[in-house]
Amino acid sequence: MKVLITGGAGFIGSTIASAFAERGVTPVVLDSLITGRPEFTEGKIFYQGDIADGDLVDQIFRDHPDITVTVHCAALIVVPDSMTDPLRYYRVNVAKTLELAGHLHRNACDRMIFASTAGMYRPEADLSVTEESGLEPQNPYTRSKMMAEQMLDDFATAYGLRVISLRYLNPIGADPQLRTGLQNSKPTHALGKMIESYRLGVPFKITGVDWETRDGTAIRDYIHVWDIARAFYEAAARFDSIVPPLQPADRQRAYQVINLGTGDGTTVRELVTAFRDVVGDGFLAEEAPARPGDVVGAYVNPAKARDLLGWKPEYTIEDAIRHSLLWAERRSELDVA
Numbered sequence: 078m079k080v081l082i083t084g085g086a087g088f089i090g091s092t093i094a095s096a097f098a099e100r101g102v103t104p105v106v107l108d109s110l111i112t113g114r115p116e117f118t119e120g121k122i123f124y125q126g127d128i129a130d131g132d133l134v135d136q137i138f139r140d141h142p143d144i145t146v147t148v149h150c151a152a153l154i155v156v157p158d159s160m161t162d163p164l165r166y167y168r169v170n171v172a173k174t175l176e177l178a179g180h181l182h183r184n185a186c187d188r189m190i191f192a193s194t195a196g197m198y199r200p201e202a203d204l205s206v207t208e209e210s211g212l213e214p215q216n217p218y219t220r221s222k223m224m225a226e227q228m229l230d231d232f233a234t235a236y237g238l239r240v241i242s243l244r245y246l247n248p249i250g251a252d253p254q255l256r257t258g259l260q261n262s263k264p265t266h267a268l269g270k271m272i273e274s275y276r277l278g279v280p281f282k283i284t285g286v287d288w289e290t291r292d293g294t295a296i297r298d299y300i301h302v303w304d305i306a307r308a309f310y311e312a313a314a315r316f317d318s319i320v321p322p323l324q325p326a327d328r329q330r331a332y333q334v335i336n337l338g339t340g341d342g343t344t345v346r347e348l349v350t351a352f353r354d355v356v357g358d359g360f361l362a363e364e365a366p367a368r369p370g371d372v373v374g375a376y377v378n379p380a381k382a383r384d385l386l387g388w389k390p391e392y393t394i395e396d397a398i399r400h401s402l403l404w405a406e407r408r409s410e411l412d413v414a
């Protein structure tokens with residue numbers, strides 16, 4: 078059995094590829110390498126190219142007729158970039174997903190697991206989100222993921238494509254065996270900035286301390302990338318029980334959304350404390366004004382994932398910090414090499 082992983086040379090896609098391989102499912106990676114890293118494809122079946130390239134997708138299915146499911150991770154993911162260049166974001170995340178879905182349909186691959194975002198929800202008053210929460214995407218990146226999902230939902234009803242959409246928030250950590258991790262050597266997200274500050278010996282800036290949360294700092298649902306990867310594997314392994322092949326009249330049920338998260342989230346101050354627990358008291362933090370456009374955040378209720386995937390996060394925030402620190406070391410070596 079094989080799985081096609083688009084974006085399989087990226088941070089999350091490459092981790093998913095390792096999780097499937099460890100469980101005896103051979104990954105077939107399709108990646109343009111625009112942001113993915115070639116070394117993440119080493120030892121894997123790999124096609125370099127575009128998800129919208131129909132000839133290439135046809136070739137992949139001719140070469141690997143035993144692909145039974147597609148995991149679709151290929152996307153642009155940087156929120157600020159999506160605000161300055163929405164055309165590119167909608168082209169890549171929406172238009173190319175549309176082309177890919179057509180290519181999969183033509184090749185009779187009717188199972189897709191879509192890497193999506195829980196950022197499209199309007200959080201409840203307590204900042205939690207469930208699959209029933211309203212949708213209120215705040216930027217072109219998140220809107221592009223919502224639009225892609227709406228298209229896929231229509232294709233499910235019309236063409237019998239079956240889709241499980243996994244929505245999560247902030248992935249952190251790295252492959253525990255350090256085969257892969259974040260490609261970007263200068264990440265701007267909270268944990269990336271903590272690692273940078275720690276290495277430089279300067280205080281980490283807590284940007285925003287006046288939010289209505291338990292300690293005034295913004296909340297996110299940081300989740301270990303290996304836990305996310307395991308959820309993708311579980312979705313594939315249980316695919317036909319979650320979304321069985323359906324008669325045309327029942328196909329409106331061929332699209333399933335499942336949220337992945339911790340159930341309580343982590344504030345920036347809590348992340349600082351966890352970081353200090355890992356590296357020691359020498360790690361300093363200071364308060365600073367909020368970033369422009371920042372949001373209070375949300376956390377995900379994972380009850381449906383527990384029921385349908387038998388899944389819950391296994392790694393702690395401290396584990397994720399430890400793996401991210403180890404990966405940052407390894408990442409520097411890769412750059413030198």
Ligand SMILES: O=c1ccn([C@@H]2O[C@H](COP(=O)(O)OP(=O)(O)O[C@H]3O[C@H](CO)[C@H](O)[C@H](O)[C@H]3O)[C@@H](O)[C@H]2O)c(=O)[nH]1
Pocket residue numbers: 154155156157196246247265266267268270271282283284285294295296297345367368371372
């Ligand atoms: O040096 C920093 C960096 C961040 N933060 C705070 O930490 C929280 C989380 O910020 P992140 O940047 O880690 O996470 P966001 O959810 O705000 O956004 C990030 O995660 C998104 C994915 O969900 C997108 O990838 C986006 O481009 C990326 O910036 C925010 O309150 C932010 O103000 C700090 O206190 N100091």
